[in-house]
Amino acid sequence: MEDLFAGLRCRTDLAEGAVLLPGFAEFWAGQLVATIQRLSLEAPFRVMKTPGGRSMSVATTSCGDCGWYTDEKGYRYVRADPLTGKQWPKMPDMFFELASAAAKEAGYPDFSPSSCLINRYEPGAKMGLHQDRDEDDQASPIVSVSLGVPARFAFGGLLKTDAVQRHDLFHGDVVVWGGISRLAWHGVSPVRETFHPQTGAMRYNLTFRAINAALFQP
Numbered sequence: 001m002e003d004l005f006a007g008l009r010c011r012t013d014l015a016e017g018a019v020l021l022p023g024f025a026e027f028w029a030g031q032l033v034a035t036i037q038r039l040s041l042e043a044p045f046r047v048m049k050t051p052g053g054r055s056m057s058v059a060t061t062s063c064g065d066c067g068w069y070t071d072e073k074g075y076r077y078v079r080a081d082p083l084t085g086k087q088w089p090k091m092p093d094m095f096f097e098l099a100s101a102a103a104k105e106a107g108y109p110d111f112s113p114s115s116c117l118i119n120r121y122e123p124g125a126k127m128g129l130h131q132d133r134d135e136d137d138q139a140s141p142i143v144s145v146s147l148g149v150p151a152r153f154a155f156g157g158l159l160k161t162d163a164v165q166r167h168d169l170f171h172g173d174v175v176v177w178g179g180i181s182r183l184a185w186h187g188v189s190p191v192r193e194t195f196h197p198q199t200g201a202m203r204y205n206l207t208f209r210a211i212n213a214a215l216f217q218p
């Protein structure tokens with residue numbers, strides 16, 4: 001479903017340091033989707049396993065200096081893709097510029113992302129409430145871009161038990177959280193079966209993070 005109302009939905013402060021920017025990536029969105037397809041030829045989408053052995057419901061890949069990874073060895077960033085043995089694809093300039101611009105708009109003018117996790121949600125896929133805490137640089141914010149079919153995003157506080165607010169995220173929406181909200185709990189409800197002209201039944205999410213790649217294993 002096209003988001004016909006992006007222009008009517010307003011910038012929304014979710015918490016101190018956290019903001020929803022409706023439609024911020026709309027101008028780039030078509031090209032972002034095409035670029036994801038190209039990147040996935042080099043570093044294919046795959047379903048990763050949690051350290052406890054459970055399959056994630058999203059399929060993922062990465063680009064940039066390092067990529068987030070999970071398997072029986074734990075959650076971590078790796079400089080080479082364990083599936084192909086090759087470096088992750090370089091982060092496209094357009095990705096970097098979009099993420100930096102969104103961070104600047106949200107009040108983080110110095111954000112320099114080094115890793116972009118690409119999540120692909122098919123109908124029914126979800127992401128349980130979690131914190132993004134595997135990054136060495138927690139002074140930098142997280143920039144999260146939604147593409148394709150909509151999803152219901154939950155954004156809570158610093159404690160798992162804190163109340164969550166829920167927002168529908170549409171094609172081109174961006175959420176940024178950092179500062180004292182950097183470790184806020186967040187998650188995505190199961191994606192409904194619906195259609196988007198650019199992605200079919202899929203939702204994609206780009207999650208930009210600043211990592212000091214030199215600290216991470218090959």
Ligand SMILES: O=C(O)CCC(=O)C(=O)O
Nearest residue numbers: 117119132144188205207
């Ligand atoms: O898909 C989303 O909107 C959020 C993804 C996320 O939180 C993550 O990859 O850590």
Ligand SMILES: [Fe+2]
Nearest residue numbers: 130131132186
């Ligand atoms: Fe996350």
